[in-house]
Amino acid sequence: MRVLIADDETLVRRGIRLILSQADDLEVVAEAADGGEAVELARHHRVDVALLDVRMPGTDGIDAAVRLASVSPHTACLMLTTFTEERSFSRALSHGVAGFLVKDIPPADLITAVRAASRGHAVASPQLTRRLFDRYVEHERPRAAARERVARLAERERAVLAHVAEGLANAEIAGLLHLSEGTVKATVRQVLTKLSCDNRVQAAVVAHQAGLTADRTAGTAGTARTAGEHA
Numbered sequence: 001m002r003v004l005i006a007d008d009e010t011l012v013r014r015g016i017r018l019i020l021s022q023a024d025d026l027e028v029v030a031e032a033a034d035g036g037e038a039v040e041l042a043r044h045h046r047v048d049v050a051l052l053d054v055r056m057p058g059t060d061g062i063d064a065a066v067r068l069a070s071v072s073p074h075t076a077c078l079m080l081t082t083f084t085e086e087r088s089f090s091r092a093l094s095h096g097v098a099g100f101l102v103k104d105i106p107p108a109d110l111i112t113a114v115r116a117a118s119r120g121h122a123v124a125s126p127q128l129t130r131r132l133f134d135r136y137v138e139h140e141r142p143r144a145a146a147r148e149r150v151a152r153l154a155e156r157e158r159a160v161l162a163h164v165a166e167g168l169a170n171a172e173i174a175g176l177l178h179l180s181e182g183t184v185k186a187t188v189r190q191v192l193t194k195l196s197c198d199n200r201v202q203a204a205v206v207a208h209q210a211g212l213t214a215d216r217t218a219g220t221a222g223t224a225r226t227a228g229e230h231a
Helices: 010-020 037-043 059-071 083-093 107-118 124-141 143-152 155-164 170-177 183-195 200-208
Strands: 002-006 027-032 048-054 076-081 099-102
Touching: 002 037, 010 027, 027 037, 027 170, 037 048, 037 059, 048 059, 048 107, 059 076, 076 107, 099 143, 124 143, 143 170, 143 183, 143 200, 155 170, 155 183, 155 200, 183 200
Parallel strands: 002 027, 002 048, 048 076, 076 099
Antiparallel strands: none
């Protein structure tokens, strides 16, 4: 998997390169100090995953991700961010980025995230997930519309979606709902299709907008409630 790192701080780029070099299946093929350079390098190096700092001089990471979607659509973009840059989340989500990672992410989690993004999965640092979705829910889409979309799902689909919204992987969801991992994977695909979502991040946003929560006490595949059902 071919990786590009874009950050205006040389030490940050070198640190990320060092971490990724520990994985035999990852290769850092290019480094950039700004978003414009990142776009040009991604075009010429067949990059699978681009790690883009949200805040860079000139072309920032979000604008670079937007341009990459056009010139290199096979490149998955992961945004490197801090808690102070939450205002950028909704703009990035609307352009289909693969996810958000805080800059102090543990090395093993960074490697896992890059691998997941290269396979088309959406990822986010756990500590960002709740703040990301709460902010997006509050400012971006009517909750009533989200509840209407979620209401079209079957019980199992709603249960799986509720756990996707918690940031859980397929294997974790399978364990909680007593399903096979293959069944969960297929159900996630069905949910994305029914909700007209491109990835798990967008589906999770819809779930949070709808107030969908997982019931961990019942332990069955049919336990998920919307805000209206709690009222």
